[in-house]
Amino acid sequence: MTVSVREVAASAGVSVGTVSNVMNRPDKVAPQTVERVLAAIEALGFVRNDAARQLRAGRSRSIGLVVLDAGNPFFTDLARGAERRAAEQGFSVLIGNSDEDANREAAYLDLFEEQRVYGVLITPLGDATARLERLRERGTPTVLVDREAGNARFSSVAVDDHVGGRLAADHLVSLGRRRLAFVGGPLAIRQVADRLAGAREAVAGHADATVEVFETESLSVDQGRAAGERILARPAAERPDAVFAANDLLAMGLLQALLGTGSVRVPDDIALVGYDDIAFASAGVVPLTSVRQPSERIGYTAMDLLLREAAGGAGFEHERVLFTPEIALRESTLGRRA
Incomplete structure (x- = not known):
């Protein structure tokens, strides 16, 4: 009762x-x-009804966070950083997993608006500008996370994925690899497209180097394994000698497929680079070279921008924070070191 x-x-x-x-x-x-x-x-045994109190006040003490894939440790770490900054100011974070589905993304935005959240952080699947503009017009501050804003009306926190793609391809080319493959998708995801563009730019400086694209339906281990099987189906002489995966989950699936037959050696036959440098990247049978993003810092910074925008009101000047990635070198490209 x-x-x-x-x-x-x-x-x-x-x-x-x-x-x-x-x-x-x-x-x-x-x-x-x-x-x-x-x-x-x-x-x-009284329990206060915070939901009713917050609705009467017109705004809750919760902040919505929409991510592309809650199963990806990169987004888990990003959410941890966002929650840490929110907790410092007495806010809680509600996490929505769009699962790379535009309809689910829209449903979460509708739900958060109905609940009158204090603000929204989002890693959008595609161009969600019009929907986010409506949120802003109705008084809900919105910040893009892991995605650069192309609109001065939004703040954003991201990593320069173009630079990240260049880092990966430059490293592979410096090792003498010339038949590069890029595994990732859908290419409609801005981060994936930017990583591919960076890799192509790096390879363009070498007349004898190429990049072949293996587009995937999602950024998952299963899709990485499927791409690996497509590569293995080719005669050895027609396979790439290096693969750049758009994230570490894809890279792990690729590694499973390539090593599964026992006929391909990593990195001797095919060198492999991932992206995100999640905790599991260094723990595989062959530790993974990966482009590192400061995931927790991205989440913390995005939350800080959101809180400052909410406090600053109409006079707040939107900011675009762009971190520079690094590459963590491991055995999947360098081989075993003494």
């Missing part, structure tokens, strides 16, 4: 307003009264 504020007030011998002050502004209430009200709350 739900206990009401009136019952707490009656048990403590105070007014409903005093109970409200104890819960929201205890500094305005005498210490002895605070103790009496808290004792009544504990004895009766």
Whole structure:
């Protein structure tokens, strides 16, 4: 049975307003009264209805975060950083997994708007500008995460994926690899397209080097394994001698497929580079060379921008934060080191 504020007030011998002050502004209430009200709350098992209180106030203390794939450790780390910054200011984070599905993304944005969240962080699947503009017009601050804003009306926090793609391909070419393959998709995802563009730019400086694209349906281990099987189906002389995967999950699937037959050696026959440098990248049978993103820092910074925008109101100047990636070199390209 739900206990009401009136019952707490009656048990403590105070007014409903005093109970409200104890819960929201205890500094305005005498210490002895605070103790009496808290004792009544504990004895009766009262639980405050924060949802109703927040809706009456017009805005909740929750912030919505929409990510492309909650199963990807990169987004887990990003969410951890966002939650850490939110908790510092007394906010909670509601996470929605679009699972690379535009309809699910739209459903989460609708849900967060209905719940009157304090703001929204989002890694959009495609061009969600029009939908996000409507959120902003209705008073919900929005920040793009792991995606550069192409619109001055939005703040964004991202990594320069074009540079990241160049780093990966430059490294492979420096090792003497010339038949590069890029595995990733859908190419409609901006981050994937930018990583491919960077790799192509790096290879363009070498007349004898090429990049072949193996587009995938998603950025998953299963899709990486399927791409690996497509590569293995070719005669050895027609296979790429290096693969750049758009993320580490794809790279892990590729590694499973390539090593599974025992006929391909990594990196001797095919060198492999991933992207994100998730914790598992260094723990595989063949530790993975990967382009590193500061995932927790991205989430923390995006949340900080959102909170500052909400506090600054119409006068807030939107910011675009762009981190520079690094490459973590391991055995999947360098081989075993003594």
